[in-house]
Amino acid sequence: MxxxxxxxxxxxxxxxxxxxxxxxxxxxxxxxxxxxxxxxxxxxxxxxxGAPQGPALVARHSVAIVPDVAGEVIDVPVQANQPLKAGDVLFRIDPVPFEAQVKAIEAQLQFQELRFEQTMQLQTRGVGRSLDVEQHRAEVGQLKAQLDAARWNLDKTVVRAPADGYVTNLALRKGARVASLPLAPVMAFIDTSETVVGVEIDQIDARYLAPGQPVELTFKMRPGTVQNGKVEGVLQAIATGQAQASGLAVAPKAIASAPFVVRVKLDDDAFARSLPAGSTGQAAIFTEEVKPTHLIRKVLLRQIAITNYVNPF
Structure with a gap:
């Protein structure tokens, strides 16, 4: 320009x-x-x-699906990259062992409830001990708690989608055995209920950024278009400034002025949901300072939007 x-x-x-x-x-x-x-x-x-510009990236939350119970997979009704609603079935684990456990505890509970009623009747007639009554009362309560846990395990044999989204890189098949280990997820679920758009702004240009400021964005996969949005917030930490607990002394490292990340919300929610995770583009943030330069930045951003038709980088 x-x-x-x-x-x-x-x-x-x-x-x-x-x-x-x-x-x-x-x-x-x-x-x-x-x-x-x-x-x-x-x-x-x-x-x-007054109108800093930087690269924009669309990101979405990824949920590592780990079953709460272990067992053999008997059904995987989902397909990779197909839209799902919250609560849709991802896969089912063989419920037979868990059903058997529920039935066994129900039988024990029924027997203990009968014994509890009998000891209560004996105590009422003056021939029973209060200690026996309290003991059977505790056993009934313990079995009810075990029954709740067994029913919870049975319910968890059906693994459901935690939110709206889709499963990607699906490799789980019927007959596989899964375990409830946090380090062994069996699926990667992409949550599409929220679209995160991050914009990198150089530190030297970030002095006037604040939530609520207007933003214009253009994305590679939608050339020739400019979208509007607002600044949700400026992230107050980046990895280079993070101190972690360690048993070692401070390790000096090269200090570089890494860009700050600004979180942006697009005005058009439908457009935001249509963007695949990993979509890139350019964004301009319009602050309250140096307003005469805003028009120049708008023109420059539209030039980028047009060149996106031919520029793959």
Whole structure:
């Protein structure tokens, strides 16, 4: 854009010289360099503060699916990358061992409840001990708790989608044996109920960023279009500034000014949901500072949107 403005000035200068309106002396010969410096210092450098621009990335939460019970898989009704609703069945584990456990505890509970009623009747007649009553009462309560746990395990033999989304890289098949180990997930579930758009802004340009500021974005997979949004927040930590518990002394490392990440929410929710995770683009954030530069940034962003038709990088 700075070259476009400079070329416009050169064309205007050429016309004025040809028409004899100005004399092409030393001042006018050096004026293009002066105009270039004025544009750079007075417009384009401040534009990075008032309307910073940076790469944008669409991300979604990934849930590692780990069953709560172990067993043999008897059914996998889902297909990879097919939309699912929260509560849809992902796979089923053989319920027979868990049903048997529920029935066994129910039988024990029925017997203990009968014994509890008998000891209560004996105590009422004055021939029973209160200690026996309390003992059977405790046994009944313990079996009820065990029955609740057994029913919970039986219910967990059907593994369901935790949210709206889809399963990706599906390799689980009928006959496989799964375990309830957190380090052994059997599926990767992509949650599409929320779309996260992050924008990287260089630290030198992030001084005026604040939640609620308007944002314009253009994405590679939707060339020629510009979407609107707002800043949800500026993340207050990045990995290079994170201190972790360790038994070692501080390990010096090269310090670099890594960009900050700004979280953005698109105004068009349907458009946001249509973007695959990993979609990239460019975004411009319009702060309350240096407002005259906002128009230049809007033009530059639309140029990028048009070049997205042919520019794969």
């Amino acid at each position: 700075i070259m476009v403005l400079l070329n416009v000035y050169l064309a205007l200068l050429f016309i004025l010289v040809k028409l004899g309106i100005i004399r092409f002396n030393l001042f006018w010969k050096s004026s293009p360099a002066i105009v270039f410096v004025l544009l750079l210092v007075g417009l384009f450098i401040p534009m990075n503060w």
